[in-house]
Amino acid sequence: MKLFHCSNCDNPLYFENTRCLACNSEVGFHTRHLAIITLRRTDDNEIFLSDDFPEEKLRFCSNQQTVGCNWLVNAGNGDGFCVxxxxxxxxxxxxxxxxxxxxxxxxxxxxxxxxxxxxxxxxxxxxxxxxxxxxxxxxxxxxxxxxxxxxxxxxxxxxxxxxxxxxxxxxxxxxxxxxxxxxxxxxxxHETGHYYWNRLVRDFGILSSFRALFGNEEANYTDAIEKYYREGPSPGWKESFISEYACAHPWEDWAETFAHYLHVTDSLETAWSFGLQLTAEKSDQAGETTGDPYEEKDFRKMIAVWLPLSIAMNNMNRSMGHNDFYSFYLSARSLEKLSFVHQLCRQWKSQFS
Structure with missing residues (x-):
C-alpha cells in the first residue's frame, strides 16, 4: 500500500485516514485516481471539493457513518455507495x-x-x-x-x-x-483467487499451461479436500507448494499462489513507498527497489527485492517477540507458479486495460 500525503500540509496520510492528524483537514480515497486526497466542505455540508481535482464535486460513501468508509463518490452518484x-x-x-x-x-x-x-x-x-x-x-x-x-x-x-x-x-x-x-x-x-482462476485461466483458454504447473483441476474436488483433512499434506510438500493447504487440490494451489502474489506485490509497494531496501553487505540476494511493483514487468526483479526484505522483516519481528512477518518458504516450483500468476495479470492488463 502506498504512503499518501496531505496536499494542505504534506503530512503523511495512510489508507484508512479520514483526517490529517497534523492540520485536521478531512481526507478521503479517490477511487478513479487511487489516491487519498485532501478535502474542503462546501456550503452543502455533505459535498466536498479538492484542490487536487477542482472540477469534481465529491461526497463520502453512504457507509461512512456505519463502518467509517473513507472512499469518495461523485456527488451525483445515485445510491451513494462507493465501488x-x-x-x-x-x-x-x-x-x-x-x-x-x-x-x-x-x-x-x-x-x-x-x-x-x-x-x-x-x-x-x-x-x-x-x-x-x-x-x-x-x-x-x-x-x-x-x-x-x-x-x-x-x-x-x-x-x-x-x-x-x-x-x-x-x-x-x-x-x-x-x-x-x-x-x-x-x-x-485467497477466495478472490478462485474467481480469477475462472477469468484468467479458464476464460483465457490456457488450461494446458495451468495443468503443467498446478495439476489437473478435473480431479474430484470434494474427495481431494476430504483426503487432505484426513491425511494431511503430502510428504515433501514444501518443494512444490507454497502452503500445506495448497496440496489439497490444483484449485487451492492456484488460490493460495494468487493470494501470495497479492501479499508480495502489496507489501513491496509499501516498502517502495517508504524507500525501504536491504543494504546488508553480506547478502547475496540483496536487490534494489524497482519502483512500483504493480507496474513491474519482470517478476525476477520483484523477487530479488522480496526475498531479502522478507528475511529481514522476519528477524525484526522476532526481535520484538512476534511470529514471523512472512512464514513461508518459496521453493523454485512455488516461484515458478507465482511468476505464472504475474504473467497472467500482465497479459490481462496489456490486452484489456
Whole structure:
C-alpha cells in the first residue's frame, strides 16, 4: 500500500485516514485516481471539493457513518455507495452490536483487496456480455444463516464468516487448523483467487499451461479436500507448494499462489513507498527497489527485492517477540507458479486495460 500525503500540509496520510492528524483537514480515497486526497466542505455540508481535482464535486460513501468508509463518490452518484461497498450482497446483522466492529474489520480488509485489483486493472465488476456477475460479497454468521457458515467462493460470490473478524476466534482457529498464517485480508485474497482462476485461466483458454504447473483441476474436488483433512499434506510438500493447504487440490494451489502474489506485490509497494531496501553487505540476494511493483514487468526483479526484505522483516519481528512477518518458504516450483500468476495479470492488463 502506498504512503499518501496531505496536499494542505504534506503530512503523511495512510489508507484508512479520514483526517490529517497534523492540520485536521478531512481526507478521503479517490477511487478513479487511487489516491487519498485532501478535502474542503462546501456550503452543502455533505459535498466536498479538492484542490487536487477542482472540477469534481465529491461526497463520502453512504457507509461512512456505519463502518467509517473513507472512499469518495461523485456527488451525483445515485445510491451513494462507493465501488467497494457496491459489491456487498449481504452485510452482517447490525442488530448485534459486535457485528458493527466486525464489519469494519471486514471492510478495511476488502478495501485493500479492491485497491490491489484496481492497481492490477483486473476485472471485478459484472459483465452483461459474458453473463459474469463479477465479484460479490456476503458476510454471514451461523446464527443468522441458521447453519454453519463456511468461508468460500462460488461463481464470484465470496462468503466470509464474520467470526473471522474476531481476533480471538481467528487465533483459536489458526491454532486448531495448525496454520502459520490466518488473516481476514488473507481470506479475501485467497477466495478472490478462485474467481480469477475462472477469468484468467479458464476464460483465457490456457488450461494446458495451468495443468503443467498446478495439476489437473478435473480431479474430484470434494474427495481431494476430504483426503487432505484426513491425511494431511503430502510428504515433501514444501518443494512444490507454497502452503500445506495448497496440496489439497490444483484449485487451492492456484488460490493460495494468487493470494501470495497479492501479499508480495502489496507489501513491496509499501516498502517502495517508504524507500525501504536491504543494504546488508553480506547478502547475496540483496536487490534494489524497482519502483512500483504493480507496474513491474519482470517478476525476477520483484523477487530479488522480496526475498531479502522478507528475511529481514522476519528477524525484526522476532526481535520484538512476534511470529514471523512472512512464514513461508518459496521453493523454485512455488516461484515458478507465482511468476505464472504475474504473467497472467500482465497479459490481462496489456490486452484489456
Amino acid at each position: 467497494s461497498c457496491k459489491l456487498n450482497k449481504t452485510i452482517p446483522n447490525l442488530s448485534e452490536p459486535d457485528n458493527i466492529t466486525r464489519w469494519q474489520h471486514l471492510e478495511a480488509a476488502k478495501k485493500r483487496l479492491i485497491y490491489s485489483l484496481m492497481k492490477l486493472k483486473l476485472p471485478f465488476r459484472g459483465d452483461t456480455r459474458s453473463q459474469d456477475r463479477g465479484l460479490q460479497f456476503e458476510f454471514l454468521s451461523s446464527d443468522l444463516a441458521g447453519r454453519p457458515v463456511m468461508t468460500g467462493h462460488l461463481d464470484g460470490l465470496i462468503t466470509i464468516n464474520i467470526e473471522e473478524a474476531d481476533e480471538i476466534q481467528r487465533h483459536l482457529t489458526r491454532i486448531r487448523m495448525k496454520e502459520s498464517y490466518r488473516t481476514v485480508l488473507g481470506h479475501f485474497r
